[in-house]
Amino acid sequence: MDDVQEMRSPRTLHGGLEARHSSPSYTLGKRRTDHNLLIPEADLKGLGAELHYTQRGGDITFHGPHQAILYPIISLRSIGIGARNYVETLERSMLEFASVYGVKARAGHKGETGVWVGDRKIGAIGVRISSGITSHGLAFNIDPDLKYFEHIVPCGIADKEVTSLRRETDDMLLPSEEVIHEQLVSCLAKAFSYDDVVWKEDPSFILDNQEEYKD
Amino acid sequence: MALRMWASSTANALKLSSSASKSHLLPAFSISRCFSSGLFYLKSIGWCFGFEVLEGLKYANSHEWVKHEGSVATIGISDHAQDHLGEVVFVELPEEKSSVTKEKNFGAVESVKATSEIISPISGEVIEVNTKLADSPGLINSSPYEDGWMMKVKPSNPAELESLMGPKEYTKFCEEEDAAH
Numbered sequence: 001m002d003d004v005q006e007m008r009s010p011r012t013l014h015g016g017l018e019a020r021h022s023s024p025s026y027t028l029g030k031r032r033t034d035h036n037l038l039i040p041e042a043d044l045k046g047l048g049a050e051l052h053y054t055q056r057g058g059d060i061t062f063h064g065p066h067q068a069i070l071y072p073i074i075s076l077r078s079i080g081i082g083a084r085n086y087v088e089t090l091e092r093s094m095l096e097f098a099s100v101y102g103v104k105a106r107a108g109h110k111g112e113t114g115v116w117v118g119d120r121k122i123g124a125i126g127v128r129i130s131s132g133i134t135s136h137g138l139a140f141n142i143d144p145d146l147k148y149f150e151h152i153v154p155c156g157i158a159d160k161e162v163t164s165l166r167r168e169t170d171d172m173l174l175p176s177e178e179v180i181h182e183q184l185v186s187c188l189a190k191a192f193s194y195d196d197v198v199w200k201e202d203p204s205f206i207l208d209n210q211e212e213y214k215d
Numbered sequence: 216m217a218l219r220m221w222a223s224s225t226a227n228a229l230k231l232s233s234s235a236s237k238s239h240l241l242p243a244f245s246i247s248r249c250f251s252s253g254l255f256y257l258k259s260i261g262w263c264f265g266f267e268v269l270e271g272l273k274y275a276n277s278h279e280w281v282k283h284e285g286s287v288a289t290i291g292i293s294d295h296a297q298d299h300l301g302e303v304v305f306v307e308l309p310e311e312k313s314s315v316t317k318e319k320n321f322g323a324v325e326s327v328k329a330t331s332e333i334i335s336p337i338s339g340e341v342i343e344v345n346t347k348l349a350d351s352p353g354l355i356n357s358s359p360y361e362d363g364w365m366m367k368v369k370p371s372n373p374a375e376l377e378s379l380m381g382p383k384e385y386t387k388f389c390e391e392e393d394a395a396h
Contacts, residue, residue, distance in 0.1 A: 030323065030330045031305050058328035080393055082299020083329040110302065113328040127329040130320070132277075155328075 024064035058126030059156030120163035273379035
C-alpha cells in the first residue's frame with residue numbers, strides 16, 4: 001500500500017507531535033479574530049514571538065516551548081465520524097491524559113471547546129477538515145510560560161485563566177517530556193480505538209502532506 | 216524544533232464508528248445488541264431518530280443538497296451534515312458572480328473549533344448567497360433545508376444533477392456511512 005493510501009486507510013492513523021523549541025508564536029484561525037490580540041503586532045518581536053494566520057477553526061492561541069502540539073491526519077469518512085465527534089474524541093484524549101496525573105479535567109461546555117480544569121484551560125483544539133482529511137489538532141500545556149497568554153484573550157474566551165500540567169500537579173515530579181508525549185499519543189490512539197503506536201523520526205512524509213501546518 | 220511522527224493501527228475500526236456516531240442515541244450496551252440483532256433493528260432506530268432527508272432534492276456524497284427549479288439551483292448542507300458538524304458559528308461563502316465547480320470546495324463552515332470545507336455538488340455561476348448566515352450561522356443547524364440555504368447557482372451543466380443521489384439513495388448512503396466501517 002503506498003503512503004497516501006495507507007494514510008487514508010481506517011486501519012492506520014498518522015499524525016505529528018511537535019515539541020516546540022523554536023520561537024513562541026501566536027496563531028489565528030480562519031476567522032482572523034485579531035481583536036483578541038491585546039498588544040500591537042509590532043510589540044510581538046519584543047516578546048520574541050511571531051504571529052501566524054491559519055485556516056483552522058477556533059480563535060487566537062499561543063504555542064511555545066513545553067507544550068505538546070498534536071496533529072492527527074485522518075480521513076474522517078474512513079472512520080465514519082464527523083467534525084463534532086472528532087473534536088470530542090480529541091477532548092477525551094486530553095481528559096484521559098490529564099487523569100494519568102490525577103488532574104480532574106473536563107471537556108468544555110457549549111461554545112467552549114477544549115479541556116478545562118475548573119475554569120482554567122489546559123488544552124486547546126483547532127482543526128481544519130479539507131476533503132475530509134484533518135489537519136492542525138490540539139495543544140496541551142505541559143509547562144509553557146503562561147505569561148504569554150496574558151497578551152491575548154485565549155480562544156476568545158475572556159475572564160478565564162490558562163493553566164498547565166505543571167501548575168495542576170504542584171510538587172509532583174513529572175517524567176521527561178518525551179515520556180509525556182508518548183503518553184499523550186497513547187491516550188489519543190486509545191480514544192480513537194487504535195491499538196498500538198509506532199514512532200517515526202522522519203517528518204518528511206507528513207510535512208509533504210501537511211504543507212499548511214506551517215502557517 | 217523536535218518533530219516526531221507516529222502511526223497507530225487498529226484491528227477493528229468498526230468499534231469506533233458504532234460508539235462514536237451513535238453514542239448520542241443509545242448507551243453502549245444497546246449498540247452491541249443492535250449489531251447482534253442485525254440490520255433490521257438498526258434501520259428502525261434510524262427511522263425514529265434518523266436525520267431528515269427531504270423529497271424533491273438531490274444529494275452529494277459530501278452531504279450537500281441541491282434544489283433545482285428552472286434555471287436556478289439552491290444549495291445547502293443536509294440535516295445529517297449539520298448534526299455531524301455541531302453548532303455552526305461561522306460560514307464562509309463565495310462572492311456573487313464567482314463560479315463554482317462540481318466536487319470542488321466553495322466555502323467553509325466552522326463549528327466546535329473545526330473548519331470544514333463545503334463542496335459544490337454542481338458547476339455554475341453564483342447568483343446569490345444567503346447573507347443571513349453572517350449574523351445567524353446557526354440557521355444551518357436549525358433549518359438546514361430552508362432558512363439555512365447557502366447559495367443559489369445557475370448551473371453551467373445541468374447533466375451534473377443526474378449523477379447526484381435521490382432521497383432514498385442518500386438515506387441509505389448515510390446509514391451505511393454511519394454504521395458500517
